[in-house]
Amino acid sequence: MNTQPPLLFALDLTGTFAFGLNGALTALRATRLDVVGVVTLGMLTALGGGVIRDVLIDALPPATFLYWPYFALAIGGALIAFVLNRWLGRLTMPLTVLDAIGLSVFAVIGASKAVAFGLGLAPAALLGVITAVGGGTIRDALVGQVPTVLRSELYAIPALVAAVLTVLAIRFDAYGLPVALGAAAVCFVIRMLGVRFRLNAPRPPFASP
Structure with missing residues (x-):
């Protein structure tokens, strides 16, 4: 049975759908795939990070396999893509916004679940990031391209900020729905600022553009 607050659970499901949709579209742009390949990569994008997290913290079976809406929304998003x-390929900004929502919520939920299973603050924050970016990294590796997390405008950094805020709030016994939404909002804003102004994480000095 799901124990998340209803609003956070709804955002979690929204993120799952968005990642399934965006993951499938990214796969379609990168290579020619049939419907099985598209749905598979969409599901990996939407569900992969959470599965990795749950396996690492020994939360078995993973939440993905316990709640059918996760599977349904991931598959639905991939099929729509x-x-x-x-048509969806022309809706760049709406899809980016949905992807940022998924990134933000997954980082918060991943970090809070890791803490609940007894991990320290730093490992929990790391698992929050893995939850947010793990599925997309698997997808990119399978289609033979450099993962988005390593090249996109501020992708992993906002997820890390949200995860750190989450574990600190838990550490000081201040965690709740408002704080969770606030941490997710911070991640969302940083991510969208990165997209809007094409901001990137620092690169090595004198590296090629």
């Missing part, structure tokens, strides 16, 4: 990919 497969059918409407030409």
Whole structure:
């Protein structure tokens, strides 16, 4: 049975759908795939990070396999991407916003769950980031491209900020729905600022552009 607050659970499901949709679209842009390949990569994007987290903290079976809405929304998002990919490909900003929502919520939920299973603050924050970016990294590796987390405008950094805020709030016994939403909002704002102004994490001095 799900124990998250209803609003956070709804955002979690929204993020799952968004990652399934965006993951499938990214896969379609990168290579030619049939419907099985598109749905598989969409599901890996939406669910992969959470599965990795749950396996690492020994929360078995993973939450993905306990609540059918996760599977349904991941598959639904991937199928929509497969059918409407030409039209959806023109909706860059709405899809980026949905992806940022997923990134933000997954980072918070991943970090809070890791703490609940007894991890320290630093490992819990790391697992929050893995929850947020793990699925997309698996997808990118399978289609043979450099993972988004390593090259996109401020992707892992906002997830890390949200995860750190979450574990600190738990450490000082201040965690609750408002704090969770606040941490997710901080991640969302940083991510969207990175997209809007094409901001990137620092690169090595004198590196090629």
